Amino acid sequence: MKKGRRKRWICSPKTGKRDNKFYVSPNYEIVFFSSEIYRVVNILDFFNAKVELSKVIEDLEKFKIENKHTGTDLNLVFKTFENQMAFIKRQAGDEGFKAHRHALILFTDGAYNMGGSPEPTVARIKNAVYMNHTVENHVGTRDDFLDIYIFAIGSDIFDDDLQPLTVGTGGNHYFRMSKIVELKETFDLIIDESEVVGMCGLHRDYETTEDKESKRKRYPWLAFIVNTGRKGKTCIGSLVSPDFVLTAAHCFTFGDLPADIVVEIEDGLGSKVKTVKSFTLHPLYNITAKVKEGVAEFYDYDLAIIRLEEPVRISEFVRPICIPCTQETSDALNLVGESTCKQQEQVLLKSYREQLGFLTRKHPLVAEKIVHAKLGENRDLCIKKALSAPGITTKNERVAVTDNFLCTGGRVGYRDHIACTGDSGGAVFKNFNQRTIQIGVVSWGTQALCSSTGGLVESNDESRDFHINLFRMIDFLSQNLGDDSQDYTALKFLKNGA
Missing domain, CATH: 2.40.10.120 (Thrombin, subunit H)
Structure with missing residues (x-):
């Protein structure tokens, strides 16, 4: 997160463990997905001050995969994001929407296998945030108002399908790992330490190796x-x-x-x-x-x-x-x-x-x-x-x-x-x-x-x-x-x- 700027986070973990390492206060949406969407937090509820962190954590811990639909419809996920962003724009107005920064963070165990390619939907999201510049002639003045991160976890991952869906400047936005236990270390690697120098008590709560560096x-x-x-x-x-x-x-x-x-x-x-x-x-x-x-x-x-x-x-x-x-x-x-x-x-x-x-x-x-x-x-x-x-x-x-x-x-x-x-x-x-x-x-x-x-x-x-x-x-x-x-x-x- 860039210092002095407020980003609007919309998270959609299909599978993953929540990480509370950095305390921030954005508006956010959390959904689980397969062939359907299972919403845990609706970003629109923030407009009515209905969201309590303790309730969010409770709902996340109670959520069970069980017999939810199988399959991976990434296009449905991006369309859900697109619709929510459109509502926010109507609520905030064009000028208010310009001040919003958006981060979409997706966790998936493979490529999409239904719903068609998400690329056209991602292009529309980009155009909405870039204020209707087309992808071809976009001059880059609003590049830092949109980030799409994808975390691909597993052994059967199609990089060619997933990597083109990432958006953003200032570092890698596509991360590939074989096991979910690697997720926390990956988050730590992408955090810019210079942005959190004022935060006391931050630490790595795991040790990758038994050496002085990990202990420090x-x-x-x-x-x-x-x-x-x-x-x-x-x-x-x-x-x-x-x-x-x-x-x-x-x-x-x-x-x-x-x-x-x-x-x-x-x-x-x-x-x-x-x-x-x-x-x-x-x-x-x-x-x-x-x-x-x-x-x-x-x-x-x-x-x-x-x-x-x-x-x-x-x-x-x-x-x-x-x-x-x-x-x-x-x-x-x-x-x-x-x-x-x-x-x-x-x-x-x-x-x-x-x-x-x-x-x-x-x-x-x-x-x-x-x-x-x-x-x-x-x-x-x-x-x-x-x-x-x-x-x-x-x-x-x-x-x-x-x-x-x-x-x-x-x-x-x-x-x-x-x-x-x-x-x-x-x-x-x-x-x-x-x-x-x-x-x-x-x-x-x-x-x-x-x-x-x-x-x-x-x-x-x-x-x-x-x-x-x-x-x-x-x-x-x-x-x-x-x-x-x-x-x-x-x-x-x-x-x-x-």
Whole structure:
């Protein structure tokens, strides 16, 4: 989709799995077809505001091929599109219709075998969009107002029949693949990354090969942090904008300088080592604050922000993760209007055992640990295990674990993974419609169950991990990431934080 331009999408998958990777708000039509048309969404309903995304998804999931008619009448499909476009033109008028851009996307498992050639119908559609220029003398002034894409899936495909039906400029419009599982990768290959640089949390949710490149595409916000100061530490961080990396405050010690901190992000701009301009710890972080209350090391507000000397280049390999209470995250969650932090939290943390993930070092790059945040009454039971941690002598678990923490671990309901040395500072995240939203930061745990740095290790009955809940850190985040008067790309934090 071209930046700043609105296209009208009319989709007609005969077979295929829907892909929600990019959130857009065009009017669209969805039909299944064989020798007849089976309409799921009528584009004309948008004129009466009758279309709800949740209902569309429900109808798609309920649709069954069953004993529908066999055969492939592509001409009928294009005639259906032609009729709908004619109605839109009558509704919008000639001048209004000129502003509409149209994309027809067809998925088929073979060539047409009934209904005659669709080529004359396609020619009429072109003439309608090109404002009655004939194909022969069309001068090209409206080429980018119409795209017809065809995805041919299967082993018995007649390219000579299908390829001439494609229309459009700016790249390939005909795609051939043997299996439907290749469809998602094909979509990713045709997306122009430069057009979606502002979209946080985008990632490839599959791995074509077991190598670093595939891992980076799956977790493009990943950053490795090495503190080379007097108490050297290794941590993980998350890129939250081109200029900033989020991590844990305990990855730093008193006296550390920016020159002591090494941030590694492979963005294709030469060295993966990024120079650190500055770092800021949460002002309320104080590891010795509750020594007299029976907590040897207190990790509340365990949060830090690293500013890079130069912004990283955004690409399919490097892209920021979404963080709470920003407009970018509301867009990722499909929240419309003046959304709030509370609405985001209700979408992301709605279960008493909400599945989340965080990363650990593992060949060839990282592996994902699966955990479940215990909420409500489950949280009360979870945080009691903090009293068994070394260095904690208080009898009140809430002295050590404030409301700023998420609690994971244990084997009740699910057997969670446990955090290892080196996992600190990493994003605790949730995937939502192929967008990744960071909810927490890995902070501390009750037991050291790992034999080495990183690795996939499961929890036992007593082990628990505690993660800083970013929904409780918005003031700090907005002050350091959302100041649009500074010389960095600021995030748009919601005005209504309630």
